[in-house]
Amino acid sequence: MSAYLEAVVRPEQHVNPVLRHLGVVVSRLDREEAVLACAVTPSLTQGAGVLAGGIIATLLDEAMAHAILARLGEVRIATVELSVRYFSPVRSGDDVAARAWVYREGARLITVEAELMRNAETLAAKAVATFMRV
Numbered sequence: 001m002s003a004y005l006e007a008v009v010r011p012e013q014h015v016n017p018v019l020r021h022l023g024v025v026v027s028r029l030d031r032e033e034a035v036l037a038c039a040v041t042p043s044l045t046q047g048a049g050v051l052a053g054g055i056i057a058t059l060l061d062e063a064m065a066h067a068i069l070a071r072l073g074e075v076r077i078a079t080v081e082l083s084v085r086y087f088s089p090v091r092s093g094d095d096v097a098a099r100a101w102v103y104r105e106g107a108r109l110i111t112v113e114a115e116l117m118r119n120a121e122t123l124a125a126k127a128v129a130t131f132m133r134v
Helices: 003-008 017-022 053-072
Strands: 025-029 034-039 077-086 095-105 109-118 122-133
Touching: 003 025, 003 053, 017 053, 025 053, 034 053, 053 077, 053 095, 053 109, 053 122
Parallel strands: none
Antiparallel strands: 025 034, 034 095, 077 122, 095 109, 109 122
C-alpha cells in the first residue's frame, strides 16, 4: 500500500483536504473495494435541507478514485466522465457510505462503479465513471 493510502485510512488523516473538510473517513480500502463514510451535517445540505447533489457526486468520485488506487497502486488518474443517478434524499443527521469497485481496467481507461447508501439500508445514489491514467 502506498504512503498516501496508508495515511488516508487514519482517523485523523491530513493527506486529503477534501475528505477531511467533509468529515469523511475511509472505512475500507483494499483491492476489491473502497468505502468512504460520513455523518451528514447541516453544513453539507442545500436550501431544501438535503445533502447537496454535488457533495454526493464528490463522495462517489472520491470513493471510485480510491478504489482504483487501492487496486492499482501508485498510478496517477483523472476523472474523464462521471454519471450519477439519485434515488433517495439524504438529510442532516443521516449517515452515508460510498462503496466503489473497479468494473473494467484497460490500458489507459478504467471504469468504476459506486453506490451511496443512506443509514446502511437505503440506496441514495449510484454512479459510474471513467478514469484515465495520466
